[in-house]
Amino acid sequence: MNFSVNGHDTYCYTGGKTFDATKPTVIFIHGVLNDHSVWILQTRYLAHHGYNVLAVDLPGHCRSAGAPPASVEEAADFVIALMAVAGLAKAALVGHSFGSLVALEAAARAGAQVSHLVLVGTAFPMKVSPVLLERSLSQPLGAIDMVNTFSHSTLAPPPSALGPGSWLYGGARALMRRVLASNPAVNLFHAGFRACDDYRNASVAMAQVQAPTLFILGRHDQMTPAKAAQSLINQAAQAQVVQLDGGHQLMTETPDAVLFAIRDFLRR
Amino acid sequence: MPGYFDPGFDTLALHAGAAPDAATGARAVPIYLSTSFVFESSDHAAALFNLERAGHVYSRISNPTNAVLEQRVSALEGGIGAISVASGQAALHLAVATLMGSGAHIVASTALYGGSQNLLHYTLRRFGIETSFVKPGDIDGWRAAVRPNTKLFFGETVGNPALEVLDIPTVSTIAHEAGVPLLVDSTLTTPWLIQPFEHGADLVYHSATKFLSGHGTVIGGIVVDGGSFDWDKSGKFPELTTPYDGFHNMVFSEESSVGAFLLRARREGLRDFGACLSPHSAWLILQGIETLSLRMARHMSNTHKVVEFLSSQPLVARVGHPMLAGHPSHALAQKLLPRGAGSVFSFDLQGSREQGKQFVEGLKLFSHLANVGDCRSLVIHPASTTHFRMSDEALAAGGITQGTIRLSIGLEEPDDLIDDLKRALKIAGKAA
Numbered sequence: 001m002n003f004s005v006n007g008h009d010t011y012c013y014t015g016g017k018t019f020d021a022t023k024p025t026v027i028f029i030h031g032v033l034n035d036h037s038v039w040i041l042q043t044r045y046l047a048h049h050g051y052n053v054l055a056v057d058l059p060g061h062c063r064s065a066g067a068p069p070a071s072v073e074e075a076a077d078f079v080i081a082l083m084a085v086a087g088l089a090k091a092a093l094v095g096h097s098f099g100s101l102v103a104l105e106a107a108a109r110a111g112a113q114v115s116h117l118v119l120v121g122t123a124f125p126m127k128v129s130p131v132l133l134e135r136s137l138s139q140p141l142g143a144i145d146m147v148n149t150f151s152h153s154t155l156a157p158p159p160s161a162l163g164p165g166s167w168l169y170g171g172a173r174a175l176m177r178r179v180l181a182s183n184p185a186v187n188l189f190h191a192g193f194r195a196c197d198d199y200r201n202a203s204v205a206m207a208q209v210q211a212p213t214l215f216i217l218g219r220h221d222q223m224t225p226a227k228a229a230q231s232l233i234n235q236a237a238q239a240q241v242v243q244l245d246g247g248h249q250l251m252t253e254t255p256d257a258v259l260f261a262i263r264d265f266l267r268r
Numbered sequence: 269m270p271g272y273f274d275p276g277f278d279t280l281a282l283h284a285g286a287a288p289d290a291a292t293g294a295r296a297v298p299i300y301l302s303t304s305f306v307f308e309s310s311d312h313a314a315a316l317f318n319l320e321r322a323g324h325v326y327s328r329i330s331n332p333t334n335a336v337l338e339q340r341v342s343a344l345e346g347g348i349g350a351i352s353v354a355s356g357q358a359a360l361h362l363a364v365a366t367l368m369g370s371g372a373h374i375v376a377s378t379a380l381y382g383g384s385q386n387l388l389h390y391t392l393r394r395f396g397i398e399t400s401f402v403k404p405g406d407i408d409g410w411r412a413a414v415r416p417n418t419k420l421f422f423g424e425t426v427g428n429p430a431l432e433v434l435d436i437p438t439v440s441t442i443a444h445e446a447g448v449p450l451l452v453d454s455t456l457t458t459p460w461l462i463q464p465f466e467h468g469a470d471l472v473y474h475s476a477t478k479f480l481s482g483h484g485t486v487i488g489g490i491v492v493d494g495g496s497f498d499w500d501k502s503g504k505f506p507e508l509t510t511p512y513d514g515f516h517n518m519v520f521s522e523e524s525s526v527g528a529f530l531l532r533a534r535r536e537g538l539r540d541f542g543a544c545l546s547p548h549s550a551w552l553i554l555q556g557i558e559t560l561s562l563r564m565a566r567h568m569s570n571t572h573k574v575v576e577f578l579s580s581q582p583l584v585a586r587v588g589h590p591m592l593a594g595h596p597s598h599a600l601a602q603k604l605l606p607r608g609a610g611s612v613f614s615f616d617l618q619g620s621r622e623q624g625k626q627f628v629e630g631l632k633l634f635s636h637l638a639n640v641g642d643c644r645s646l647v648i649h650p651a652s653t654t655h656f657r658m659s660d661e662a663l664a665a666g667g668i669t670q671g672t673i674r675l676s677i678g679l680e681e682p683d684d685l686i687d688d689l690k691r692a693l694k695i696a697g698k699a700a
Contacts, residue, residue, distance in 0.1 A: 013522060016318075016516060016517075016518065016523075035525055036525075037522075037523065037524050037525040037526075040319075040523055040524065041320075041321060041322060044318070044319060044320045044523075045315055045320035045321060048314075048315070048318060048320055062525060149273070149274045152273075153273075154287070155273075155275065155280070155283045155284050155285065155286075155287070155343075156283070156284075156285055156286050156287035156336075156339075157339075158322070158323075159322035159323050159324065159330070159335065160322055161322070161524060161527065162348065162349045162524060162527040162530045162531060162534075163319070163322050163330060163530075163531070163534055164322065164323075164324060164330035164331070164332070164334070164335035164338065165330065165334070165335050165338030165339060165342070165349045165350050165351060165352070165530070165534075166322075166339070166342075166348070166349045166527075167284070167285075167338075167339050167342035167343050167347060167348055167349050167350070169343065170342055170343070170346060170347050170348040170349070170494075170495060171348040171349065171495060171526060171527060173495075174348050174494070174495030174496060174526040175495070175525055175526050177496070178495075178496075178498065178525055178526055179525075255321070255322060256321060259321070
């Protein structure tokens with residue numbers, strides 16, 4: 001479904017169910033060069049088990065109009081604006097990678113409006129190597145292949161987003177290429193990585209978060225190694241940590257485990 | 269497999285989609301000969317049926333052994349996923365039936381396997397899907413054949429049996445300008461010789477019966493999605509971009525931004541048409557794929573020697589392999605198929621039809637049968653077998669004459685193959 005946020009059409013996947021503001025709501029925020037579809041195997045289930053889900057395409061990405069957020073803080077303001085437009089007095093926020101920083105910053109700013117915070121594949125600082133930053137601009141397709149390789153940890157994943165027969169390396173690469181092509185005006189790859197690299201406020205934000213926080217981390221994550229989340233874990237007032245046998249793309253490499261971790265956490 | 273890992277083709281051919289079996293430790297891929305799979309709970313069952321969770325329900329729709337094959341071929345092709353089916357023809361039908369219905373139109377190459385030509389020209393026409401045929405090298409013809417209701421471009425990487433190489437970069441560009449995908453049959457080339465997605469194709473299928481399995485033991489097919497075609501942007505595929513009553517009103521392109529085709533093909537095509545692959549057949553194909561690189565290298569080196577031999581024989585009027593400078597596709601093959609244009613090719617004998625018959629019957633190592641891509645060398649007379657339903661005009665359009673002989677070069681000692689051909693040519697010569 002579409003909302004008008006800051007004057008721009010904003011697409012949110014609702015998991016095959018009609019949006020109902022009276023249900024508890026979970027907002028899913030994707031990472032760099034991803035879109036709503038990376039959450040299919042978590043959102044569709046929750047939507048059919050009593051939750052409203054809004055898996056957003058961030059502004060300027062794929063189905064959503066507007067300028068892509070130039071910073072984590074700008075993206076966080078967008079999420080809060082989305083909550084207002086959707087009439088949500090309260091929502092859980094789930095973010096992956098760059099999206100986890102957005103969820104964290106939004107949770108800090110929204111205070112009691114955020115019921116639960118879930119950070120998947122997170123780290124702070126989320127530094128991006130100068131070489132990768134430069135290549136995301138000068139050789140984006142090559143850089144996509146590099147990131148894709150570092151984002152996966154297995155050649156034998158379980159049935160995933162497309163069901164059995166999904167090849168996750170290929171699916172993630174095709175999605176990143178699609179998202180990059182969706183905005184000819186802005187290099188979403190470079191803009192997203194720059195926003196990750198520039199973000200400095202995570203420690204302050206974590207201390208301000210009022211909601212319980214779940215960290216879902218991949219034991220084999222080479223993009224945001226599990227240990228790189230430790231400083232945030234230490235600062236979180238109500239932290240719960242789940243480590244899974246996967247890489248950075250946990251939602252597709254370990255779809256059930258991510259789903260169950262979120263489902264059980266939301267029941268708290 | 270934690271840590272940096274960027275596996276190459278040969279590693280993927282052995283490992284993609286499979287790890288040692290968690291339950292038993294079995295190193296080879298187990299054959300899951302089970303029609304169905306136990307649900308953990310009623311909630312699990314409902315979630316699987318509703319695509320809330322991924323997993324196996326019933327082997328017509330998916331199976332763990334087949335899933336390994338699908339992941340492996342996807343990996344080798346550079347695709348996002350695949351669906352294995354009962355034959356190459358089932359793969360072609362699944363692709364077409366997923367993308368269109370009555371009233372649609374296809375633009376296809378004239379240089380097709382006879383069964384594919386028959387499906388398009390006769391059978392699909394009966395169901396309201398028309399096809400315009402264009403010579404693969406007639407670039408203006410591809411563009412001119414597009415109609416408002418065109419939904420698909422289709423060709424073979426190297427056309428059967430004259431080995432006209434499809435100019436995938438150019439034809440795919442024309443297809444994309446028309447807002448439709450290019451489907452490519454890569455059976456004769458395999459991903460070892462060409463990866464069509466890298467050149468602009470959107471969907472690839474194989475008759476896995478041939479080189480992928482490689483041993484003449486199994487019938488199977490597989491269709492792979494490159495994930496590159498934007499169905500929403502095209503606007504010509506409501507089958508994938510609008511709610512589908514037949515499956516929970518799902519909008520497949522919303523569920524997956526890149527995998528809408530595969531979602532519908534499995535949830536509708538396999539469910540309703542039912543052309544599923546036996547897990548045992550999938551396992552046999554996997555066994556073949558594990559040695560694909562080794563076999564294809566030998567197929568190509570043997571082919572090189574046989575083509576050179578035949579080219580020097582006075583009784584041979586023409587050898588139709590793109591490795592030869594005189595072949596119409598020589599330059600294109602060098603560009604798109606640097607490892608070679610396959611080991612299935614045709615040649616024309618000088619002389620009568622009877623001499624052709626004597627030649628085929630004079631061969632001892634080459635087996636006279638209707639298949640290609642076996643580890644054993646094969647021979648057939650297309651005009652009277654694989655292409656017998658086609659008119660003379662259609663045969664000529666496909667580069668086939670009454671005297672055309674098709675060979676599929678196997679893995680035997682190349683000198684033995686050449687001796688066999690020498691003997692048969694001698695018999696054919698005496699029959700003049």
